[in-house]
Amino acid sequence: MPCQVIAFPLTRRVGKIRDVAAKMLAKSTDRHVESYRGQVTDGIHSSLSRAGIPESDQARQIGAFWHAVQAEIVRLTYRGQTGGAA
Template sequence: MTAEICVFPLTCRIGKIRAVAANLVASRSEKIAKAYRRQITAGLVSHMERNGVPQHEQGERLFEFWQAVHTEISKRIEGAA
């Protein structure tokens, strides 16, 4: 018997997405933003590994998360204009 793990989708973590977007927008330099992105990615990968998300699915989940972050950044920039 095999079991499938159903993890709460990263794209539904609206608070996390908004917080990451806000921190990236507020970053003082590209170097700081890049380090922050690596830190967040490492944390999300670690979280998925602990919860048993297969490695072949992790990349897709991360892509969707970062896509949601970029959408949130776009909304913030458009709203400020």
């Protein structure tokens, strides 16, 4: 029976998610954001490939990671703001 590698879910890497979100917010242009996003995606893809994770699982993990980063960006953007009607 072949062994199966189970990767630690990227969405549980809260420190990485927060770090990437903060760095993306610090970028001054959309071009810088896209370049950084590509670098991070390539790095994650490389790590998962070296670990032997199948391509389909890699795509799902990376998609979920970027969804979590986007949620963190929203959280950081609206942190401290109060909402609601008066």
